[in-house]
Structures are given as C-alpha cells and as structure tokens.
Amino acid sequence: MATGDLPTETTVCIAGCGPAGAMLGLMLARAGVEVVVLEQYPDFFRDFRGDTIHASTLQVLEELGLLEGFEQLPQQRTTSITMMTDEGTLTLGDFSRLPGRFQALSMVPQWDFLNFITAEAERYPSFTLRRLVEVTGLIEEDGAVRGVHYRGRGEHGDEGELRALLTVAADGRHSTVRRASGLPIVEFGAPMDVLWYRIAKQNGDPDGSFARLTSGRFLPMIDRGTYWQGAYTMPKGTFAEMKARGIESLRDDLQRAMPFLAGRLETALRSWNDTGFLEVRVNRLRRWHRPGLLCIGDAAHAMSPVAGVGINLAIQDAVATANLLAEPLLEGLVTERDLARVQHRRSLPTRVTQRIQLNVQRQLIPATLEITSTTTVPPALRVLTRIGPVRRLFSRFMAIGIRNEHVRPMRSAGLSRRGDAPVVDQSNHLRTEAR
Ligand SMILES: Cc1cc2nc3c(=O)[nH]c(=O)nc-3n(C[C@H](O)[C@H](O)[C@H](O)COP(=O)(O)OP(=O)(O)OC[C@H]3O[C@@H](n4cnc5c(N)ncnc54)[C@H](O)[C@@H]3O)c2cc1C
Known part of the structure; x- marks a missing residue:
C-alpha cells in the first residue's frame, strides 16, 4: 500500500x-x-493474543451503543473458570454473582x-x-x-x-x-513463560474453557468452538532446554495431563513451528x-x-x-x-x-510448576478457590477490575458519521504549550 x-x-x-x-x-x-x-x-x-472480554469491557461497549x-x-460465554485438578474440579472465577449488568466472560x-x-x-x-x-x-x-x-x-x-x-x-x-x-x-519479572498451541476439538471433549492442573503442569485450555487454544506454562528460562528434548516431550506431557487429546497431538504439534512462545513480562x-x-x-x-x-x-x-x-x-x-x-x-x-x-x-x-509430590493443589490456590469471599473478590478483580471507566x-x-454533513471545525492549531 x-x-x-x-x-x-x-x-x-x-x-x-x-x-x-x-x-x-x-x-x-x-x-x-x-x-x-x-x-x-x-x-x-x-x-x-488473548480472547477474554470481561464485564468492564462489555459495560463500555454498552455505553457506546455497541x-x-x-x-x-x-x-463463547462462560459464567465461571474451572480448574481440573487430580483432586477434582475447582472454581477459580465465578462471575455469576458479579454486581452490575454482566455476569459472564x-x-x-x-x-x-x-x-x-x-x-x-x-x-x-x-x-x-x-x-x-x-x-x-x-x-x-x-x-x-x-x-x-x-x-x-x-x-x-x-x-x-x-x-x-x-x-x-x-x-x-x-x-x-x-x-x-x-x-x-x-x-518486575515473572517466574514463567508460556507456549501457545492449537488442537482440533472432538466430540466427547470437556465442555467449555478450563485449566488443567496436575503434577508440575498448569495448562489453560480456551474453547474456540472448533479448536482448543492451549497454553503450556513453564518455569522461566526453560524453553531452550525443553526444545532440546524435542517436540515429543511437549506431546507426551500434554497427553499425560489430558488423555482425551490422544490421537490428535501428532498432527497438531508436528514441530515447534506449531507453537508460539510468549515471554511473560x-x-x-x-x-x-x-x-x-x-x-x-x-x-x-x-x-x-x-x-x-x-x-x-x-x-x-x-x-x-x-x-x-x-x-x-x-x-x-x-x-x-x-x-x-x-x-x-x-x-x-x-x-x-x-x-x-x-x-x-x-x-x-x-508452587504449581515445581510440584513433584502427589499433592497438586498449592495451599494458596485452595484458599482462592474454596473460601467464598476470597473467590468472589478475585472474580470481581478479574471481571471488573479496579476503578472502572465509564x-x-x-x-x-x-x-456525525460518514455521509452526514460535517459539523466540527477541525482546523485545530497544533499547539502543545503549557496552560
Ligand atoms: C499470547 C498472548 C496471550 C494473551 N492472552 C490474553 C488474554 O487472554 N486476556 C487478556 O486480557 N490479555 C491477554 N494478553 C495480553 C493482551 O493481548 C494485551 O495486554 C493487549 O493486547 C494490550 O493491548 P494494546 O493495544 O496495548 O497492545 P497490543 O495488543 O500489543 O497492540 C499493539 C499494536 O501495535 C502494533 N504496532 C507495534 N509496533 C508498531 C509500530 N512501530 N508501528 C505501527 N504499529 C505497531 C502491533 O502490530 C499491534 O497491533 C495476551 C497477550 C499475548 C501476547
């Protein structure tokens, strides 16, 4: 152009x-x-690059008439974010009781x-x-x-x-x-990096987005309708090491954590080119x-x-x-x-x-990425998911945030929009001096 x-x-x-x-x-x-x-x-x-449109943005869209x-x-709309652990399902975010007009993500x-x-x-x-x-x-x-x-x-x-x-x-x-x-x-630094990948969905897969937490692995899975947008969280600075082990190491890890993916991983993850690396900052x-x-x-x-x-x-x-x-x-x-x-x-x-x-x-x-014992739910996560007021506060933090803009x-x-007569004189003088 x-x-x-x-x-x-x-x-x-x-x-x-x-x-x-x-x-x-x-x-x-x-x-x-x-x-x-x-x-x-x-x-x-x-x-x-991320999909989540939270209540704060829905509110802005409504105020704009959009x-x-x-x-x-x-x-996909969801009223909660669930985490599948080896001890059962935990609810990390519950938007159903949010104040205001929007109770979903x-x-x-x-x-x-x-x-x-x-x-x-x-x-x-x-x-x-x-x-x-x-x-x-x-x-x-x-x-x-x-x-x-x-x-x-x-x-x-x-x-x-x-x-x-x-x-x-x-x-x-x-x-x-x-x-x-x-x-x-x-x-401020971050202890992890993230690898993104896609896998086609099949009948019988879990219903809706979730995160899988198992021994040493934290694996968010976003439901994109026809495919899963998966995230593989790893301790910071370990990607080179992982790459050296070959793409099979990623496939094996995913299959162990989510056996329902069996039979799809070979085609979805042929090489590292099928993944995207995000350096968390x-x-x-x-x-x-x-x-x-x-x-x-x-x-x-x-x-x-x-x-x-x-x-x-x-x-x-x-x-x-x-x-x-x-x-x-x-x-x-x-x-x-x-x-x-x-x-x-x-x-x-x-x-x-x-x-x-x-x-x-x-x-x-x-605590999540370094777990090797059979206990896979770190104590802080138990507090976040099991104590009602703490969970509600965290859900509100995610969905609405702090100091909402209207x-x-x-x-x-x-x-005036295209096609209407212009009503604003745009002959601004380009000035930035102190007032
Ligand atoms: C892999 C990944 C997953 C994410 N997941 C989520 C999520 O689930 N939920 C969430 O809320 N956030 C998520 N994020 C973060 C989110 O994407 C960003 O916080 C958000 O997009 C920031 O918006 P922005 O407009 O400030 O910048 P960006 O979205 O980064 O947009 C910047 C734009 O500027 C353009 N640009 C850059 N340099 C130039 C230049 N020199 N000249 C012209 N154009 C330029 C870029 O092409 C881009 O279009 C994720 C980010 C990544 C990378």
Whole structure:
C-alpha cells in the first residue's frame, strides 16, 4: 500500500491498532477529534493474543451503543473458570454473582473484536486507519513531540512524517514509540513463560474453557468452538532446554495431563513451528507522558497473563484518555497537565492489578510448576478457590477490575458519521504549550 495518501498533519496520531489504539481511535473520532491510527500489519489475523472480554469491557461497549453488534460476533460465554485438578474440579472465577449488568466472560478472537471496533470507527469521518505503516521514530522540536516518522511496509516502502498535536503510543509491550521517547520503564519479572498451541476439538471433549492442573503442569485450555487454544506454562528460562528434548516431550506431557487429546497431538504439534512462545513480562512506565506524547495499554504497562486482564486494562486506558482529552483536543490545546491527568487516573488500577498479579505469580506459579509430590493443589490456590469471599473478590478483580471507566457523554458535534454533513471545525492549531 502506498502511504502517499496519508495526511501530513492531524490532531491525534495513534501508533498501533491493538485494543488500546482501536478503542481510543473510535472514541476520539466519535467525539469529533481528527485521528489517524497507524498499524504495521495488513490485518488483525495474527498469532493468538488473548480472547477474554470481561464485564468492564462489555459495560463500555454498552455505553457506546455497541453491545448488540458485539453480541453478533462468534463467541463463547462462560459464567465461571474451572480448574481440573487430580483432586477434582475447582472454581477459580465465578462471575455469576458479579454486581452490575454482566455476569459472564465472553471469549472472542481478538481479530474479530478489532475488526468490529475499527469498522465502527470508520463510520466517523474524522477517523483514519492506515495499515502496513510502521512508526519508526518521533518528531521532536523544542523538547516536545510533534508527531511520528513512519515507513510503509507494503511494496512501496516509502517513508514520511505525520505531524500531530498529540501522539499516542499504543504499540504494545515492545513499543517503538516508548523506546524513542526515552521514558524509563521498571521491570518486575515473572517466574514463567508460556507456549501457545492449537488442537482440533472432538466430540466427547470437556465442555467449555478450563485449566488443567496436575503434577508440575498448569495448562489453560480456551474453547474456540472448533479448536482448543492451549497454553503450556513453564518455569522461566526453560524453553531452550525443553526444545532440546524435542517436540515429543511437549506431546507426551500434554497427553499425560489430558488423555482425551490422544490421537490428535501428532498432527497438531508436528514441530515447534506449531507453537508460539510468549515471554511473560510485567513492567510499567514511571511517567506515561512527555509534552505532546502519551503512552497507554501495554506500551505503558505490560501485564502478566494472570487473570487475563491485559485487553481490558488497555481498553480502560483508552476510555479514560478519550474522556479526559477529547475536550482539550477539540480546543486544540493539550498541556502536560492534561496528559498527567490520564496517568493519575489509570496509575492506581495498573499498580494494584500488577501487585495482585505479582503476588499470584509468586504464591502460585512456582508452587504449581515445581510440584513433584502427589499433592497438586498449592495451599494458596485452595484458599482462592474454596473460601467464598476470597473467590468472589478475585472474580470481581478479574471481571471488573479496579476503578472502572465509564464513557462520558460527548458534545453532540461528534455524532456525525460518514455521509452526514460535517459539523466540527477541525482546523485545530497544533499547539502543545503549557496552560
Ligand atoms: C499470547 C498472548 C496471550 C494473551 N492472552 C490474553 C488474554 O487472554 N486476556 C487478556 O486480557 N490479555 C491477554 N494478553 C495480553 C493482551 O493481548 C494485551 O495486554 C493487549 O493486547 C494490550 O493491548 P494494546 O493495544 O496495548 O497492545 P497490543 O495488543 O500489543 O497492540 C499493539 C499494536 O501495535 C502494533 N504496532 C507495534 N509496533 C508498531 C509500530 N512501530 N508501528 C505501527 N504499529 C505497531 C502491533 O502490530 C499491534 O497491533 C495476551 C497477550 C499475548 C501476547
């Protein structure tokens, strides 16, 4: 794709169209703010990146009037997360007693979710998504960020600049923009890494998603309708060792833990190419912003897979950003104080969520992965699954999180969609000076 049709100037440039970038793009466009989202890949059909749409996101979709459309997407709904242990079935998350409108977790392939959000965003004239455009660096003048340098990744591969009043880094855990900004990140470490794989489903398989816990193995299995999206959790740094033992070692482990998979593993896992490796990282920025630049989602804070909340936190960041910045953006003046408000709003939920994840990692993961005795349920897991109030609290943490964001009503001006007459004057001056 040629990047020649990209504007040279906009109000907001968002690097990356994952959950954070897509949702922020939609909400700003809906408020009438001109926004350009740059995404390096041609589509969203990439490796598995998580499916869990929790109550907090369902609430946002309802507030945006998108719940009905969302419900048409292929999805599995579950009211609980069960763990199959050698001692019987434990319920880790029970969403049936959550407060509020939503008492279930929806599992939706991330590509369907992102296609849905961006299709909705494209109905607004001030929204532009350009795929196959990689952000390579930042335009900096007088100590402020004034936009991005980019490179087309298609056949043309042309380079260019997009100037913006505000640049948002929503380019994920390996963020190029964050690196270019020089904002320091704090790493918290994780005791495990994860290997992802797929196996076709068959009649007689367990019903719905679950996690298998057995001697030294913790194996989440996500029901994707026609196939299982499986996760193999391993102690950090042991993948090379495992690879040296050959793919048969993975097949043998899976077959031992889940005998119902017999007969399918040879075809599903022929080589390591049939698996995807996730290096688990937990980190966050001390400061999420510089003049003209804001980092959100995984670019600001990579989350542990514990409780499957990364997508939902990224969306909460996007909602808070749109709530707090749409007005200043429409006025054409965004100060560092405005950007600091976003960090101030989202910092507490991020820190508390990571603290809980790190505690669970510390208490449960080594105990789970290093078990060799016949007892396979670590004591901390017994507490989490068997003591009602603790289980309810953990379920609420997963589904709703801390400090829920609600979509703020916007100026009616932003309601115009493609085909309607434009009602918002977008001739913003690109200013970022202090207010
Ligand atoms: C294997 C795996 C499984 C996961 N499972 C779950 C789960 O079950 N539940 C859950 O809630 N979370 C899960 N997560 C975490 C979740 O995917 C992330 O927390 C969430 O996607 C973060 O959203 P984001 O928009 O901040 O970043 P991302 O989703 O990472 O999106 C960043 C986007 O930016 C693009 N990009 C990157 N660099 C550039 C560049 N230089 N120029 C242009 N575009 C760029 C990328 O292509 C991508 O589309 C999982 C993650 C992984 C990797």
